[in-house]
Amino acid sequence: MKILIKEGHIIDPSEKLNKVGNILIEDGKVKSYPSDTKKLEKGPTIEVIDAQGMVVAPGFIDMHVHLREPGFEHKETIRTGCEAAAAGGFTSVVCMPNTNPVNDNASVTEYILLKARTEGIVNVFPIGAITKGEKGEILAEIGEMWEAGCVGISDDGCPVMNSRVMRHAMEYVKAFGIPVISHAEDIDLSGHGVMNEGFTSTVLGLRGIPNASEEVMVARDITLVELTAAHLHIAHVSTAGAVRLIRDAKKRGVRVTGEATPHHFTLTDRAILNYDTNAKVNPPIRSQKDVDAIREGLKDGTIDVIATDHAPHSEDEKKVEFDLAPFGISGLETALPLSLNLVKEGILTLPELIRKLTFNPAQIVRINRGTLRVGATADVVIFNPDKSITVDRNKFRSKGKNTPFHGWQLSGCVRYTIVGGKVVFSS
């Protein structure tokens, strides 16, 4: 099976490619960049995709999603999560371990990978838990999970509050060369907070989560990674102070990377003014000052990656009192158009944006993806960056319809998602 992608605007930051051209895919790999396609097109077993006016890039990699399986199949399954990913232009997703049971041992990792092979239409790379049951006490069997296919460790959803445990996790994981991904939150400072602490929480009478809750943990983890020389990745950066801490640490040469979500660089906590539980997320969406700082961090390279923290929940779970609703936003299917806003507003160039969605996350979790060089696995996204769309949560492939962006007018539409040389999504 061959696919010829014709006359697309090829952008591949890993190869510094930014030009109009053709790509030939054969046997699941990037075969060549033919300049003359006439002869090829006449071949009997070739699918030709006319990509004129479209961007052709390495398939996006979302290094922060919750697929919910095993345990919470009413929110999402590996099948539906992968379908949502494909619709969003993602060819690989990195899934967090807060399932039930927690992915804290190799048998759960193997279950996830088996499910992904049989039902998933995109690549699934699991993250193992740092500690057993994500309880923050005893190290999980990280080595075996790494052998089984985990590409990093995290207690995402919960912080590792005990600094000694975090130190040992960072040290231990060096044997396997995978990153420690920190959900940076001081749970005592967060208290029972449900949204950003500030004027909006004061008016709404909702308990606030101060910026400091994130920042003290980012500072602690940076200090610990300086001690241990591991690789620290800060998940879902939400505050100006966290951006500053990461920037300063990078300047000192500390091995720290960071990611930001589209909701954190798009929304402020005013989205909650009508108690919209679809905007309830942890870390919370914050102030304009924080949004500006995250955008600045994306621009100057402090923040390496755009990841969605895709956190699907069922309608019933979200249609309750604000305090009772679970945290999380369904993000896979709105990530591209929201990210393209950064290009429109001159914060990132299109190649810079694509780099944060492909090559950078691939480097951090050390997977052999995110590139269109000849011989690479043919994971490709083809999208129209200018086509207007209206976000309609009812059309999401994800089971999680929990988006605060329903009804938004945006631009950017995925036309084809190709995984290993197979078209898994087209529109």
Place this chain on the structure above:
Amino acid sequence: MVFQRKHILGLEDLTAEEISLILDTAESMKEVSLRDVKKVPALKGVTVVNLFFEPSTRTRSSFEIAEKRLSADVLNFTPTQSSVVKGETLLDTARNLEAMGATVIVIRHSMSGAPWLLARELDSSIINAGDGSHEHPSQALLDLFTVREVKREIQGLKVVIVGDILHSRVARSNIWGFIKLGAEVRLVGPPTMMPQDVEKMDVKVYYNLEETLKGADVVIMLRIQMERQGSGLFPSLREYSRFYGLTRERLKLAKEDVMLMHPGPINRGVELSSEVADDVHSVILDQVSNGISVRMAMLYLVASGGGNA
């Protein structure tokens, strides 16, 4: 002016004109309460549910009397006797009550925003009888009513609110109400009980009670909830009372004709010294009886205006 709103959820979204209309209507309602036969047929045939998820004697009784004086059919629904303990969601509970014919739901809930959820998802008119730390519009309206009755004019008054502002729905509703009607509002309490950025509500924040009381026309004391002890927000009730308790001595710093108010119930010896508590009892009782008139006005305007006319 005609009242156009289907719900009364808080004072934040009411205009000064709407607040004044409610207070004016309450004045007519007060006249009903002074009659021998304290009943008018305004809400005849209307079913009102008092959906109280939090224990409350004062507010619930006041709403119930108000509803009955307007001839409404009244159903009191409290979670201890209900399916809530069996795990039913708030929305399902409310939808069931609506299916039984309720068109006005008066809700008290421990969580901020619960009335908004009902207003968004149901057809009924929703009256917020207190939600979490958010708003308590009927309390603030009756406070405004009581002050207006005595002082004639809210505009230009210096109003001091003392205590745990952070957790107080009474404080938030009163701030909106008094500010909108032109008063100057000062807040005072321990810094740990002052919510973030509250100055942006156009109030002045103080930490020293004596300083705050100077020249005050109205002092609203908030109740210190006993369960806040051990929350780490203040060391002890004893120390709280020393710095933020109102004594006769301190009250002398305010204007001579200062009005002292308390949403009740009082913790004697904590936020008010016992002798001050006795002094203020008369205003507190005025507040209680005015509460009925104000709630009659709210029910009447919501049931006859907006989406229900």
